Amino acid sequence: MAKRKVNVALIGYDFMGRAHANAWRQVGRFFEDLPLEPVLKVIVGRTERKVAEARARLGFEEYATSYREVLGRKDIDVVDICTPGDSHMEIAMFAAEAGKAILCEKPLANNVAEAERMLAAVTRSEVVHMLCHNYRRCPAVALAKQLIDEGQLGELRHYRGTYLQDWLVDPEFPRVWRLQKARAGSGSLGDILSHTMDLSRYLVGEPREVSASLTTFIPERPLPEDPARRGAVDVDDAAQALVRFERGAIGYYEGSRFAPGRKNYNRFEINGAKGSLVWDLERLNELQLYIESGPQSGFRTISATDPKHPFMAAWWPPGHIIGYEHSFVHTVYDFLRGLATHTSPRPNFEDGVQNQRVLDAISRSATSGRWETVESASTRG
Numbered sequence: 001m002a003k004r005k006v007n008v009a010l011i012g013y014d015f016m017g018r019a020h021a022n023a024w025r026q027v028g029r030f031f032e033d034l035p036l037e038p039v040l041k042v043i044v045g046r047t048e049r050k051v052a053e054a055r056a057r058l059g060f061e062e063y064a065t066s067y068r069e070v071l072g073r074k075d076i077d078v079v080d081i082c083t084p085g086d087s088h089m090e091i092a093m094f095a096a097e098a099g100k101a102i103l104c105e106k107p108l109a110n111n112v113a114e115a116e117r118m119l120a121a122v123t124r125s126e127v128v129h130m131l132c133h134n135y136r137r138c139p140a141v142a143l144a145k146q147l148i149d150e151g152q153l154g155e156l157r158h159y160r161g162t163y164l165q166d167w168l169v170d171p172e173f174p175r176v177w178r179l180q181k182a183r184a185g186s187g188s189l190g191d192i193l194s195h196t197m198d199l200s201r202y203l204v205g206e207p208r209e210v211s212a213s214l215t216t217f218i219p220e221r222p223l224p225e226d227p228a229r230r231g232a233v234d235v236d237d238a239a240q241a242l243v244r245f246e247r248g249a250i251g252y253y254e255g256s257r258f259a260p261g262r263k264n265y266n267r268f269e270i271n272g273a274k275g276s277l278v279w280d281l282e283r284l285n286e287l288q289l290y291i292e293s294g295p296q297s298g299f300r301t302i303s304a305t306d307p308k309h310p311f312m313a314a315w316w317p318p319g320h321i322i323g324y325e326h327s328f329v330h331t332v333y334d335f336l337r338g339l340a341t342h343t344s345p346r347p348n349f350e351d352g353v354q355n356q357r358v359l360d361a362i363s364r365s366a367t368s369g370r371w372e373t374v375e376s377a378s379t380r381g
């Protein structure tokens with residue numbers, strides 16, 4: 001039987017635009033049980049020449065330069081937001097009012113108030129919503145979640161999460177949008193530590209309080225449009241936080257774009273009463289598992305490429321590894337399954353609000369020099 005088609009409008013066509021376009025294109029070719037058929041309908045950008053090129057390269061039927069016009073169209077079902085944080089709220093609010101299902105890149109917004117308004121809008125409009133923290137859907141990470149939920153690690157004690165890159169080490173690297181608070185909301189905090197923190201919420205539970213520091217090493221950088229002039233960097237270059245979780249575990253988050261040699265070192269280690277787990281994005285198919293009662297004294301490496309592992313039945317035979325882009329395919333797969341049943345898969349905008357509250361507590365602690373409590377629906381009363 002023919003599947004119902006859903007028309008996708010993708011906003012933004014660079015890094016994440018390309019990753020998401022690939023995901024929408026590939027998902028139906030591999031996941032045979034996909035309930036809906038996505039159509040790459042229209043790609044939206046501000047510069048006509050560039051968005052026209054992107055349309056041809058990424059395989060969309062049409063391009064447009066006004067997202068408002070596109071979202072006003074009756075034939076658009078899904079809006080996929082792949083733009084910097086300062087535009088997420090405006091686009092999502094407009095999309096929600098137009099009754100479109102929304103997939104939004106992380107972090108949901110640039111602050112808690114914006115995130116809350118976005119959640120209120122999707123709740124009011126009753127549209128399906130999801131936040132793209134794609135690392136939850138690397139098979140080895142989803143397998144880690146299964147093992148934890150089965151109790152294989154016992155009571156969780158430690159979460160150590162680091163996300164390190166090195167693209168800002170050169171002081172002459174230009175002041176791109178990621179280095180401006182008005183555009184990005186924060187620096188390494190929202191850009192990469194947010195992934196580490198989201199994974200901790202997925203795997204360990206809710207962070208209750210944090211003690212943090214934010215550091216800016218290079219306060220001025222050349223302006224991209226005029227390298228002879230310099231502009232202020234008003235976001236953190238590196239963010240660190242000690243964390244106490246609600247269920248008793250303790251932990252640590254670190255995000256830095258100043259770690260020479262570390263290209264995309266997104267790694268966590270979890271220690272429980274009965275065992276430990278380690279994962280590193282740069283070896284994304286592998287999960288290191290140590291079980292205290294096991295026959296061996298060391299960690300063993302699970303290749304999470306078996307059909308019994310999450311998402312892997314759709315791909316290749318065991319041992320035929322997958323890559324970074326597949327995490328986005330898995331994200332849109334779950335998004336479309338949610339859309340078919342009118343449910344908002346996790347992480348959704350509710351998680352986006354809670355994630356933003358954790359980032360906010362980290363910022364507050366960096367300013368106050370004290371432990372700060374993470375606001376939550378329950379602490380607000």
Ligand SMILES: NC(=O)c1ccc[n+]([C@@H]2O[C@H](COP(=O)([O-])OP(=O)(O)OC[C@H]3O[C@@H](n4cnc5c(N)ncnc54)[C@H](O)[C@@H]3O)[C@@H](O)[C@H]2O)c1
Pocket residue numbers: 011012013014015016017044045046082083084085087105106107132133134191
């Ligand atoms: N999930 C992940 O792992 C991951 C990785 C990188 C970035 N991101 C997130 O994705 C989003 C985009 O980041 P990116 O790396 O793709 O950035 P990018 O700079 O590569 O691309 C941004 C795109 O948005 C367009 N754009 C900017 N402002 C716009 C506006 N007001 N209206 C319409 N289009 C606009 C730009 O022209 C460009 O095409 C950010 O929220 C970022 O945090 C997520």
